[in-house]
Amino acid sequence: MGRFVNTRTLPLLATVVVFVLIYAICAAQYPAMLGLRVMGNLLTDNAFLGILAVGMTVVVVAGGIDLSVGAVMGLTTVALARLIEGTGLPPALAFALVLALGGMFGAGVGAAIHYLKAPAFIVTLTAMFLARGCALLISTDSIPIHNAAYDTLAAAALALPGGGRLTLVAGIMLLTFLAGGILLHGTRFGARVFALGGNGHFAQLMGINTGRTTILVHAFCSLMAALAGIVFSLYTRSGYALTGTGVELDAIAAVVIGGTLLTGGVGGVAGSFIGVLIQGLILTWITFDGTLSSWWTKIAIGALLFLFIAVQRLILVASARYGRSGAGPAAPSTPNQATSAPASRPSSGAAAPSAS
Amino acid sequence: MSAFILIRLKAARPQLALLVLALLVNVFVAPGFLDLRLQDGRLFGGLIDILNRGAPVMLLAVGMAPVIATRGIDLSVGVIMAISGAVAAAGVNAGLAWPLAILAALATGLVCGLWNGLLVAVFRLQPIVATLILMVAGRGIAQLITEGRILTFTEPHLIAVAGATLAALPLPVVLALLAAGLTGLLVRATALGLFVEAVGTNPRSSRLAGVHTSLVLGAVYVWSGLMAALAGLIATADIKGADANNAGLWLELDAILAVVIGGTSLYGGRFSIGRSVLGALVLQAMRTAILRAGLPPELNLVLMALVVAAVLTQQSPAFRPLAQSLVRRFKNKEAQA
Amino acid sequence: DSGDKKGLTVGFSQIGSESGWRAAETKLARQGAEQRGITLKFSDAQQRQENQIKAVRSFIAQGVDAILLAPVVSSGWDEVLGEAKAANIPVILLDRQIDTPNVDLYLTAVTSDTIEEGRVAGRWLAGKVQGRDCRIVEIQGTVGASLVANRKKGFEEAIATAPNLHLVRTQSGEFTRAKGKEVMEGFLKAEAPGSICAVYSHNDDMMIGAIQAIKEAGLKPGTDILTVSIDGVPDIFKAMADGDANATVELAPDMAPRAYDILLAYRKDHAPPPKWVQTPSKLYEPDTAAAEYARRKDLY
């Protein structure tokens, strides 16, 4: 028990509990939401968001943020539509091409952050303008993709009992989460990402090449955005420049709901997965209800976001206060909790410039 | 008083240079740009337009700079603009006297800021998350007030917030400059500026030194909310209607950009109100130039991205040595030739 | 709880609530449903196609009797509409057409002809200025929005026939009043004083902003500069009545009630309606403006 319930798994646990709770409430109100059909829809409809969230989780764990993912996704869909419809490129080649370009775009963003020592927020904001602008330059229209292979891919699905379907795109998302989890929690690269997010300067003193890690992290995130673009274009069989406007905020919200700290160094993709599902669930519930006006929809989403974060916060605070009994004298909090660093041991969260 | 000169000109040189550059582009795009003429007691001209159009973002930047200095960020300012505008319009349309309507709008901004401040300072949410909540829900609140329509109004005093002239300048310009001056004075003539910077760089040390950190944190969000409400009033008065759907849309990003161009680090610490205002003007000058250049609108975003990228590069600590070495190489070449 | 025993349950996936016109469309959809005893499940997609797809899927899962869809984009609907068809739920498109090779996917589309809207505006302008030389500026909607290209295209088609009409500047006002005003200010500064003869705006809101800009520049909108825009919201009728605007092309907001009637008829006699029920794109001028304003101001 004590091994699995600690400050790190607790936010995740809290998220899962709240998710199950909300699902139970929804299902009690609308039994139709219980079926595999809605479950399947939840996975399919949020596949692109899930993939974005995987990339975003890695960036956030590394202590950064990426506001450009929605725009990169949009750019990918138009580029794909243009490539496949305009030049008749086989989809497989087009996919490879946009993935490579996406990765390179992210690498450029990471390089700008590292070499210009500019904050990720601003650099990725600029990248968002750039990607969205390029997408509009390619085409301002939404372009349908008529391609036999595409149709097959888009329709590919595993039938579930009860009219539900596990579509290819949902499968891709699940695999992405798996791969993201392995990358982040099982590889040396993942360890470097956590190190970078914990304290970039210290990580560097410990021999980590922070520049390369930053570049790779952003390359990965944009790669995921490009993959999300592919998935989205399969999902809609078209490409459109304004696709994914504002979706970066959803991805960030999913990551945050999942218990990953925006200060970096703490978190994981499993929580983000739940975060994505929760958002999907909220929207589904609002649609099932069907009486909320436009404005109440927005207010409800904001309120639920608040609820989640508040509940998580409460659980964390309560556990910090009462939870660590048993293992010797519990940690006293250090002089101030104003920093949002996870553990308040003196050496954490220092953004110290150099050894004096 | 001389100690409180708001823009220390020397420190603001990069921002001033950028502004001059942006203005030059405007002159290039529209030759008569710099002309100023006085008509009916009001100044007209390209410069005035930039000040006037830039007023809302100037106000937002004035509120945002202290927030960013505390290592925070306020994503909700655009939405606060919409809410306060809606409150003012709904107020006068419901027969409220205009001063009360304006007060109600400002109070709304204050309450929104208080909410953000509470989440950040008391509940210790990360600022970006805390303000995201209002950013998501706030537009719904504004629409709830207007029921999704554009609430037009004819109350002349409310319209005057954007249309009147004071000291030969449009009132929004005067308001923005006054707010900037007042804020500058508030932070520099009192110890608030020091506290903000101290809390932004090291909240733990600041608390141990006796700084009321949560109060300081809360206060900057309240102030940001107030500035946003004022900006919302101007935006609403400007179109004689409260457009809950679009007022202030994405302006939080402009404000953040303005503060960053103004040289305040997103990692908190030193900040300057004056330079943030200059940053807002740089943005507006760029936008005006893009709008007036007659290029296809599809290009707008790409141009904006390129300009911001150039500004970021120029501001980067890594840039100066690079530029110097380039200049040196260039000079050497010239010497050889 | 899917509806009353006999009443219909209809799901409506609306684009969002980005403008007064759309709020009116939503309002009429609700009113119309109530009048006809229909239970309406409303979903606001906040300008996002993915949300609309989610909503349609949820409607299907809920087993509604019909779905109204105001698509935010023209392409990308085949999959989800196929699912609706498989579930035997008729879909009626509102307000915008979709781009699909398979028109069986939906029952009918209740929309205006957006190219025609532009044409109507252009033809009116050509008629208004007669043979005079006229430099026109255009305030576009949000770049990338599906109807922007059409409204632009129709207008350009119409003025192409008149060599005296020149489109000299075009810029995006993002469908908002504030941006419309800012763009118009820019036009007035960028063009030689008095050289702009007319302004064409993709919606009325931007035009209302532009009218303010023209006034603030010391010119008389409607007289010094001709105006023509699209939508027919109450405020533009007011402006016309005040002599500040010259023309608007109406885009009727009562798409949903029309759709309900088609739906009820279809359920009764199972005769498929025409694939396209076109709403009129009627042009209004100041003469009827006051009356039209009175008629509409509560609608919005």
Add this chain to the structure above:
Amino acid sequence: MANPEAPVVLAARGLTRQYPGVRALDGVDLTLRAGEIHALLGENGAGKSTLINLLTGAQPRDGGTITVDGVEIDPDGPGGAVQAGIAAVYQEITLLPNLSVAQNLYLGREPTRWGLVHRSRMNREGAALLRRFGLTIDASRPLSDFSTAVQQLIAIARAVDLSAKVLILDEPTASLDTAEVQTLFTLLRSLRDQGLAIVFVTHFLDQVYALTDRITVLRNGRLVGERRTADLPRLDLVAMMLGKTPTAESHLSRRPAAATPAGAPLVRAEGLGRRRLVGAFDAELHAGAVLGAAGLLGSGRTETALLLFGVETADQGQLLVDGKAVTLRSPRDAIRLGFGFCPEDRKLDGIVAGLSIRENIVLALQAKRGWWRRLSTAQQHELADRYIKLLDIRTPDAEKPIQLLSGGNQQKALLARWLATEPRLLILDEPTRGIDVGAHAEIVRLLEDLRDRGMALYVISSEIEEVAAYSDRVLVMRDRAPAGLLEGDSITPAAIVNAIAADHHTQGAA
């Protein structure tokens, strides 16, 4: 013992580093031989840490060469240095609290299986590695679970494990207790005997003589000289460091207050405590007297200070100030009563890096006055300049960002911050940690001076001699609870050690 003829492993020649306004290092040479422990000594700000940063590539150098085994190297960062066989433990613990102990030990070189990190093996090997340092801990637990001392040992273990040829330790013993220091020394000696070259920075001269073979002394960024430890008497060493001969009198002879204060205490803690933080303790603080606090690391001394300063709120007992009961809910409550507190972690709880020395000095006074009554710029300058002079803070001017000062000078600036508020009670947590001999004496003298001027002092220090020297009473803490109170003539280093050691000490992991 090291062989003077052993081959040179590392030779640095003419290392130079210029910071804005400071030449931190000016043409310094360093020669390391296989199988020696080499002390790198100098006052605060002499350039020791800078030299280390250049050796590991943590900072770029402006001039000079580094050769390892005769081959010139140019590490572009600590990663490159490790490849050349050089590993370092930096002055502060540069580990990552969000990772597990094992992840910290093996960051960047984790054992893998099928391309994935082999966690169980890593944890096993990590635990085994730490056992060599006398630590028996679960390496899969997060680093943040462990005390500073344990973290320090982990950092050393990591560096030892990484270093193929050269191991650099910058003040590794600053937060270790005697037993831990002994374990470390044993280990270092065995590494030396295996042929490793070890650089050892410390301010404890005893440790220099106990451990090292050779000494390099720096002063003001320049090389003063290199000697064999055995050939360099203590006084000569101090003379080399200070650039002058010190007075014979030790600054640590016992000099308690002239008259033992009688009467009512200024502050009196009666059974003050907080659950899970520190057990109930009593303390009396008299004007013009020093209460010392002694104890092992983790014995709860800092926590007593946190309660007395309102950083943590007590949940038992009571606090009387001037005979009246008060409740402290935040440091501001304490400051209002005339308290001041210099925390032990300068960097995290002390300085506000990024602000100037002046702003750091006026911060507490300004906070006490409130935001409305701003100290004018002129007043601020006057105040800062006064204390810079009074405390001999080495800086060209008060406008320099404080993080550019060396550790000892930062400590003085923090002291200045509190002196500016003219406190009645000053609480000092490890005021002399990481401070050189000269500054050490200055600070001790300053404390005595403050006491003599009627201030009440509560000083927490790990240097028992020092506590014994100036305290009028000594509170001894053990296992987060009071273990005794020594008074008057009974205060001797031996008595304090006895009180601390009354029962066997256990490792300070949480």
